[in-house]
């Protein structure tokens with residue numbers, strides 16, 4: 249039974265220029281993100297209002313602050329920020345006013361009280377005994393272990409927190425890795441929710457927190473500890489360019505028709521798009537206040553949502569996916585073996601061939617493909633300098 253949304257909560261919203269209508273609209277969109285009908289908006293509103301005492305700590309480790317920046321780009325009036333305020337985020341180094349001892353005291357007080365959630369942004373840098381990143385005069389990993397071991401749950405936001413991300417790319421001098429792997433290595437059993445993409449989508453963070461407040465438990469997770477509601481369908485499944493893929497209409501880099509192909513919104517598969525093997529709701533939720541997303545703005549998906557918590561360090565999604573804007577090395581679509589994108593471009597115009605490729609992609613989407621083996625293709629490219637997206 250939904251609780252009554254408190255009057256003072258709406259007073260707080262009004263003081264920030266947020267109407268009840270805005271707020272209920274926001275709750276409806278959160279419902280959609282977590283896979284519920286919009287009729288659940290009132291329950292979500294009640295859950296948010298009741299969440300005022302839920303303390304949270306936002307830790308910053310090996311990062312570029314892009315995820316915090318992403319959180320800051322979520323609309324004016326910034327309802328999600330209000331949600332985070334109401335969640336009582338007691339420590340968020342990048343944005344908080346407090347500094348030094350006062351800031352660190354916030355962590356200590358929160359940990360001592362217990363019953364808090366930890367949000368981790370950035371990779372865990374384990375190099376030099378954890379001294380690659382020192383926080384409050386101690387190895388950063390010491391703070392991470394202390395805070396996470398006593399938390400109710402840990403939310404790893406952004407691909408760096410999931411598998412080490414850019415920081416962990418080969419040769420990984422800081423010995424960076426992901427949060428889940430690091431906690432497991434240190435015998436810490438606090439449940440971890442992973443929200444990969446670079447940066448994290450702010451609506452996903454809010455939706456997980458709301459889900460937690462709404463039902464008092466973490467959302468159902470897949471084998472990568474990602475919320476099933478956010479990471480089940482491939483980008484390719486929901487891509488507005490999908491019709492062009494099926495028609496064999498591709499943007500071809502360097503082609504005389506490239507400008508016209510781009511203007512027509514052709515598929516970016518031959519440009520290296522990793523939408524077929526990347527499972528996120530980017531095409532549905534979009535970015536920057538729902539204005540657009542990578543493929544819609546003309547860039548192939550680089551697969552940042554494929555970060556694998558069990559593959560931290562070299563070989564992670566960054567190493568597996570580069571060079572991002574070049575062709576995929578080997579699509580390995582089930583049913584048709586290893587096929588180069590240009591090959592697909594050449595043959596997909598035929599109905600039978602298109603059916604074969606689409607069948608392969610659909611099959612591939614049923615099992616998540618973690619990155620695409622590319623090393624052999626990099627060697628191939630180094631011997632064939634003129635091959636710009638072509639198949640030899």
Ligand code: SF4
Pocket residue numbers: 483484485487488489490491493514515516517521522523524543549
């Ligand atoms: S390959 Fe990429 S651009 Fe083409 S339809 Fe799939 S997701 Fe969209």
Ligand code: SF4
Pocket residue numbers: 445446483526528530541542543548549550551552553554
């Ligand atoms: S569309 Fe692809 S590259 Fe863009 S944010 Fe989503 S998963 Fe990452």
